[in-house]
Amino acid sequence: MPRSPLETPALRVLIERPQVEQRIGELAQMLAADYAGSAPLLIGLLNGAVQFMMALMERLPGELLARLDYDFIGVASYQGTESSGQVELTKDLVVAVAGRDVLVVDGIVDTGRSLDFVMAMIASRQPLSLKVCTLLNKPARREFPVPIEYCGFEIEDTFVVGYGMDCDQRYRALRHIAAIG
Numbered sequence: 001m002p003r004s005p006l007e008t009p010a011l012r013v014l015i016e017r018p019q020v021e022q023r024i025g026e027l028a029q030m031l032a033a034d035y036a037g038s039a040p041l042l043i044g045l046l047n048g049a050v051q052f053m054m055a056l057m058e059r060l061p062g063e064l065l066a067r068l069d070y071d072f073i074g075v076a077s078y079q080g081t082e083s084s085g086q087v088e089l090t091k092d093l094v095v096a097v098a099g100r101d102v103l104v105v106d107g108i109v110d111t112g113r114s115l116d117f118v119m120a121m122i123a124s125r126q127p128l129s130l131k132v133c134t135l136l137n138k139p140a141r142r143e144f145p146v147p148i149e150y151c152g153f154e155i156e157d158t159f160v161v162g163y164g165m166d167c168d169q170r171y172r173a174l175r176h177i178a179a180i181g
């Protein structure tokens with residue numbers, strides 16, 4: 001039987017909304033400084049990065065927004081029975097990457113498998129530069145080393161929802177980060 005969307009979730013607040021928004025403001029300041037002489041291309045990972053990427057852009061200065069483009073990329077990872085997971089492209093980019101200062105925006109980096117796949121794909125299309133900005137990072141879980149230039153919060157190995165992160169597609173719209181259980 002499908003779960004009722006009104007069912008009361010057992011969620012524990014991990015990072016309060018004001019903390020999330022303050023940190024996003026700080027990240028936006030760093031990006032504004034680092035991309036001052038550039039027309040960057042932001043690439044958001046669907047669906048988890050949407051809320052974060054929009055909030056980030058909200059805090060960027062107008063002159064940078066006037067030069068900036070954005071697009072989205074979709075990947076799905078399948079764990080299967082083997083220990084090595086597989087990543088599949090579900091939505092490719094529309095905007096061309098060649099010669100652009102690309103900033104990949106992610107919601108959470110866990111094993112790094114999805115991001116590693118995305119980075120390799122984008123790198124093969126000859127961007128001028130390629131960096132990562134993630135709202136959350138779980139370094140203890142890393143299996144694929146991916147360089148992360150901008151990180152909102154490092155968290156412990158716990159399953160989180162909110163601010164774009166879901167559990168079976170639920171709780172994405174929360175404006176804070178919560179742990180389940």
Ligand code: 5GP
Pocket residue numbers: 048077108109110111112113114115158159160161165166167
């Ligand atoms: P990866 O292991 O490839 O770094 O992460 C794959 C994906 O698993 C992430 O993009 C995210 O969608 C999901 N994921 C990993 N950890 C969490 C978590 O704590 N909460 C939620 N909601 N999703 C997670």
Ligand code: MG
Pocket residue numbers: 166167168
């Ligand atoms: Mg998910």
